[in-house]
Amino acid sequence: MLGTTVEVPTLDDPVTLKVPAGTQPSTTMRVRGRGVPASGKHAAGDLLVTVNVTIPKKLNKDQKLAVEKLAVALKEEAPHD
Numbered sequence: 001m002l003g004t005t006v007e008v009p010t011l012d013d014p015v016t017l018k019v020p021a022g023t024q025p026s027t028t029m030r031v032r033g034r035g036v037p038a039s040g041k042h043a044a045g046d047l048l049v050t051v052n053v054t055i056p057k058k059l060n061k062d063q064k065l066a067v068e069k070l071a072v073a074l075k076e077e078a079p080h081d
Contacts, residue, residue: 019051
């Protein structure tokens, strides 16, 4: 929701990938030139990274309250039919 940066392992060194705010689950992002090297003298291909979202199984009281407040705020901002 807020966006973040994550370290992504590659065939060589890890790269830092910026995940923009609002990125949806299962979005595929491209890291140019960090994929499998082509045969011969060609440059490496692109690395495709798919965004996975982890949902916490348990929330403490403060976390639950914050999520409930967010749900109310989002509902209030939703366009009405």
